[in-house]
Amino acid sequence: MKTMRIVAITVLCLTALTILGASYLAPAGYEQQFRETPQAGPSAHHPLGTDDLGRDRWARLLYGMRVSLTLAPLAALFTTVLAGLVGGIAGYYGGWTERCCKLLIDLFLSVPWLFLLITVRAVLPLNVSPEASVTVTFALLGLLGWAASARVICTGAKDLMKSEFVWQARAQGFSGFKLVRLHLLPNLRGALLAQFWISIPVFIIAEANLGALGLGVAEPLPSLGSLLRELQDVVTLRPEPWRLLPLAVLIVVISSFQALLNKQEVRA
Amino acid sequence: MELLSVRITISYKDKPPVLDDLRVDLQPGEILGLVGHSGCGKSSLALAILGLLNLKGGKALGSIRWNERELLTLKEKEWRKLRGKEIAFVPQSPMSSLNPALRLGTQLEEAWKLHGQGGRDQMEETVFRSLLDVSLPAKEEFLRRYPAEISVGQAQRVLIAMAILHRPALLIADEPTSALDAVTQSEILALFGELNRRLGMSLLFISHDLVSAYTLCHRIALIHSGKIVECNTPQAIFFSPQHPFTRKLIAAIPTVPSASEVEESLRFNLFNS
Amino acid sequence: MALMGVVSVFAQDGGELRFCLRSEPKTFNPLLVEDEASETIRYLTGGVLVRVNRVTLKAEPELAASWKVFEGGKRIRFKLREGLKYSDGTPFSAADVAYTMEQLMDPALHSSTGDAFRSAEGKLVAQVISLSVVEISFPAPVANLVNLFDTVAILSAKSPQKEMAVLGPFYMAERKAGSYLLLKRNPNYWKKDAAGKQLPYLDSVRIDIEQNPEIEALRFQRGEVHLINTVSPAIFEKLSADNASVRDAGASTDTEQLWFNQVPGSPLPAYKKAWFTSTNFRRAVSEAINRGDLARIVYRGHAVPAIGIISPSNKFWFNSGLKPHPYDTASALRRLQQDGFRLQGDTLRDRAGNAVEFSIVTNAGNRTRESMATMIQQDLRKIGIKVNVVTLDFNSLLERMTQSYNYEACLLGFQNAELDPNSQMAVWLSSADNHQWNPKQTSPATAWEGEIDKLMRAQAASGDEHKRKQYWDRVQQIAWEQEPFIYLINKDALVAIAPAVKNAAPSVFRPQTYWNVETLALTQAH
Numbered sequence A: 001m002k003t004m005r006i007v008a009i010t011v012l013c014l015t016a017l018t019i020l021g022a023s024y025l026a027p028a029g030y031e032q033q034f035r036e037t038p039q040a041g042p043s044a045h046h047p048l049g050t051d052d053l054g055r056d057r058w059a060r061l062l063y064g065m066r067v068s069l070t071l072a073p074l075a076a077l078f079t080t081v082l083a084g085l086v087g088g089i090a091g092y093y094g095g096w097t098e099r100c101c102k103l104l105i106d107l108f109l110s111v112p113w114l115f116l117l118i119t120v121r122a123v124l125p126l127n128v129s130p131e132a133s134v135t136v137t138f139a140l141l142g143l144l145g146w147a148a149s150a151r152v153i154c155t156g157a158k159d160l161m162k163s164e165f166v167w168q169a170r171a172q173g174f175s176g177f178k179l180v181r182l183h184l185l186p187n188l189r190g191a192l193l194a195q196f197w198i199s200i201p202v203f204i205i206a207e208a209n210l211g212a213l214g215l216g217v218a219e220p221l222p223s224l225g226s227l228l229r230e231l232q233d234v235v236t237l238r239p240e241p242w243r244l245l246p247l248a249v250l251i252v253v254i255s256s257f258q259a260l261l262n263k264q265e266v267r268a
Numbered sequence B: 001m002e003l004l005s006v007r008i009t010i011s012y013k014d015k016p017p018v019l020d021d022l023r024v025d026l027q028p029g030e031i032l033g034l035v036g037h038s039g040c041g042k043s044s045l046a047l048a049i050l051g052l053l054n055l056k057g058g059k060a061l062g063s064i065r066w067n068e069r070e071l072l073t074l075k076e077k078e079w080r081k082l083r084g085k086e087i088a089f090v091p092q093s094p095m096s097s098l099n100p101a102l103r104l105g106t107q108l109e110e111a112w113k114l115h116g117q118g119g120r121d122q123m124e125e126t127v128f129r130s131l132l133d134v135s136l137p138a139k140e141e142f143l144r145r146y147p148a149e150i151s152v153g154q155a156q157r158v159l160i161a162m163a164i165l166h167r168p169a170l171l172i173a174d175e176p177t178s179a180l181d182a183v184t185q186s187e188i189l190a191l192f193g194e195l196n197r198r199l200g201m202s203l204l205f206i207s208h209d210l211v212s213a214y215t216l217c218h219r220i221a222l223i224h225s226g227k228i229v230e231c232n233t234p235q236a237i238f239f240s241p242q243h244p245f246t247r248k249l250i251a252a253i254p255t256v257p258s259a260s261e262v263e264e265s266l267r268f269n270l271f272n273s
Numbered sequence C: 001m002a003l004m005g006v007v008s009v010f011a012q013d014g015g016e017l018r019f020c021l022r023s024e025p026k027t028f029n030p031l032l033v034e035d036e037a038s039e040t041i042r043y044l045t046g047g048v049l050v051r052v053n054r055v056t057l058k059a060e061p062e063l064a065a066s067w068k069v070f071e072g073g074k075r076i077r078f079k080l081r082e083g084l085k086y087s088d089g090t091p092f093s094a095a096d097v098a099y100t101m102e103q104l105m106d107p108a109l110h111s112s113t114g115d116a117f118r119s120a121e122g123k124l125v126a127q128v129i130s131l132s133v134v135e136i137s138f139p140a141p142v143a144n145l146v147n148l149f150d151t152v153a154i155l156s157a158k159s160p161q162k163e164m165a166v167l168g169p170f171y172m173a174e175r176k177a178g179s180y181l182l183l184k185r186n187p188n189y190w191k192k193d194a195a196g197k198q199l200p201y202l203d204s205v206r207i208d209i210e211q212n213p214e215i216e217a218l219r220f221q222r223g224e225v226h227l228i229n230t231v232s233p234a235i236f237e238k239l240s241a242d243n244a245s246v247r248d249a250g251a252s253t254d255t256e257q258l259w260f261n262q263v264p265g266s267p268l269p270a271y272k273k274a275w276f277t278s279t280n281f282r283r284a285v286s287e288a289i290n291r292g293d294l295a296r297i298v299y300r301g302h303a304v305p306a307i308g309i310i311s312p313s314n315k316f317w318f319n320s321g322l323k324p325h326p327y328d329t330a331s332a333l334r335r336l337q338q339d340g341f342r343l344q345g346d347t348l349r350d351r352a353g354n355a356v357e358f359s360i361v362t363n364a365g366n367r368t369r370e371s372m373a374t375m376i377q378q379d380l381r382k383i384g385i386k387v388n389v390v391t392l393d394f395n396s397l398l399e400r401m402t403q404s405y406n407y408e409a410c411l412l413g414f415q416n417a418e419l420d421p422n423s424q425m426a427v428w429l430s431s432a433d434n435h436q437w438n439p440k441q442t443s444p445a446t447a448w449e450g451e452i453d454k455l456m457r458a459q460a461a462s463g464d465e466h467k468r469k470q471y472w473d474r475v476q477q478i479a480w481e482q483e484p485f486i487y488l489i490n491k492d493a494l495v496a497i498a499p500a501v502k503n504a505a506p507s508v509f510r511p512q513t514y515w516n517v518e519t520l521a522l523t524q525a526h
């Protein structure tokens, strides 16, 4: 268990360092097209070779990690806080408040998001920088991703409100924010953490898929999601294992997150 | 002058009242036993005195006078100052009444912070003193444990320690021993008696078990059909019960069979075989 | 015909030919065909009066044994083959042709196949002269009239099966929505090979619906499908690495182009409208784009830099006086300077000091277009222009292109199904809906658009090929100089044909690999 945590911490620290040092570690800019050597295999110049347009894959991976691994956890945090707030409030107050929150949740789950996202793209100006576009996309994902888990949190909070230790806490004089902070939140921690770490890869992939709606990262900026999307053809036809590195990075980083954050659950 | 004086009618939703104009008084320093069937409304009364009944969807009419103050008309803000500080509560099932996600130390500290005055030293001193009061190890190691890591008896002691942190004038114990084995049960009863003697705090001891009430209480009140049908000293209740309900309860108490009785039944069985 | 006789000796009879379509056919009514999948079904099942040979590009007799055109394309008389029967046994006669033409031109049907025949207001008259002779008259001459009949599948006026009774080599036998279509050999098909053997050689054609080209390619590799009509350059390279079954059929007439929004009423700021309507600006952008790199990198060499409206591979109609657009950033900057632009640091600014920045929109999900836009982005960076690449779903893109005009530059491709450029009139007339850079003009916005309008009308009204060619040469010249469309590349027609398929003669025209489906055959191994 302990070694697992050490490994996880090391991986995350390394990741953080790579993200911060992307500009030093990358042999070239992520947008620079080496037009004489497109689709090259790994070499001293390009450790992971070059992509279809001759751009250095290693540089693109580094910058893609920087984009996705900073924005996705932020969006996941945001969505988890939202889910916790709405679900928590619904479960805590119950009754009328709960019905309102549930209605909001159902509304959110039934809205045709595709349509809404297309509308968002329509009101967004065309001349936004790739950075702004990807930030807006992750913000949208964070804003929209909370509903399903808010429902889980609400049920959890409601059960907790009925539990004996919460009655006991009330009898001790706990109420309001203190009751929530000490007695609800620590017991919803598992559900909230699950929501958090599931959201990260989901958002990373969703960002890439929103590219189909003109949202998400725009050329030439890479994101982990857009790099993963390029893998589509590897699966079927190309025997180029080094191109799978973005996928490996995603898996390793997410597992590390999980290993670290779930330490509390191991006890129970 | 009474510490607590209750005249109360409790009902849930549109159902007929659970307690119907129940009247009971409690003197300072007194241990009052409240005995009745399961479901007769004992816990409801405890909740009403703690001002938590409305959260369960119950309604209390009448009056609850506490130290000359009317509690039923109290604002929630005032209630909060009372709960845990002047009136404390010990629940029925100790294991599920502790927050499983927090260390014992944290729970005690947070309970202290609610009403306690002073700094960290003050807090630690109070917590350790309370632990000693309930004969728990006043050690850091113990405080670092989670509820899942202690026994039921210890859990009940932790809850009692938490309840007496602020030296309340009244402790309401709602069937505090019914989840415990016989030995632990008697230990906890002894602890209540000792706390009452040493700290002079009143105790409202709620139970469906007349025998434990007999060993602990100064006075026993019997609830039946929403009313107190009899209220007297344990001796009077046991040896000259007035109300048919009381008599029925006493008759239902299992006694340890004497050696001659065992012999009798054996002989009877031999004849029949 | 002689050639066919020779190859048929080697071919084995029977078997099932398999290939994929991207989507389900939207209709089985041959008159209502608009999408490629429906067109495929029409091609395989429908009998037509005239078939355009996709290799020689000459009209060949099919249901019509011969024809004669009168009054420069105003009237046509067909002499039909006799004794033919529909797939359900219903006999075929001149009345069926008249019925089909009347249905086709019924305004209530809104047939886009019919639109091609609508040269002027007025009704068409289809007159049955005898059982095997029919004469069709139009209110005005129709350009390219005979070839248009290639798209008109003749319905039966009497068959109870309606449009499911067919005269083509196959009939629709079975289908499962979203999964596959199974066409079976039409036992009543009229055509025989030189040896007198009845066609088609194949027993059936199975068409699977497969949206993903990668999976289609994989299935081709596994031998599960026999043909792919359009192979992307990337897949072409991968497939050609392990066998020789892919072919580059040569430059197609399809183009990819970039254009700027010149609509006066668009919501763009005035200074941007001024850039986009400036010929110097458009030509500078054109000169700064390295078309050679686009063809070499994005298309992996399976494309050629485009010169203009008509691809050089269209030898007759191409204006051979035109040269390739130069790639010359220095010249591009000179042109920009003429318009008051100047380079400040690495940013190009206009006379008023606005930094030159615009977005290129293209349809999402099309890697090649996205790649081209990304390369153009880097090319234009060299002359200080900042480009943002925006991919949009097709509907949003169309909405911006045709209704809100809220876009700056657009990168899309046009498919030109025919060699005769007459069909492009719908793009080049300034009043046309498809005059993309500034559609539906009430009067031409520029002198050169006015001149093109005149040339267009002249070529449409003329029956003389050489006169028409002269008009079209001038139109190409104007388009080359003004560059309302910045033509980028002409892509090659890349096809994949399994070795098991015999008699294949791939063409750059649709349907590239199975245009001669009735003479295709499979070797026994498959």
Ligand SMILES: Nc1ncnc2c1ncn2[C@@H]1O[C@H](COP(=O)(O)OP(=O)(O)O)[C@@H](O)[C@H]1O
Pocket: B012, B013, B018, B036, B037, B038, B039, B040, B041, B042, B043, B044, B045, B056, B057, B058
């Ligand atoms: N939340 C509630 N809603 C409705 N009825 C309740 C509720 N809680 C308790 N009751 C009813 O009130 C009666 C008294 O319950 P309670 O006070 O828990 O009894 P005791 O503690 O003596 O066993 C029971 O009959 C029970 O059915």
Ligand SMILES: [Mg+2]
Pocket: B039, B042, B043, B044, B174, B175
């Ligand atoms: Mg009870």
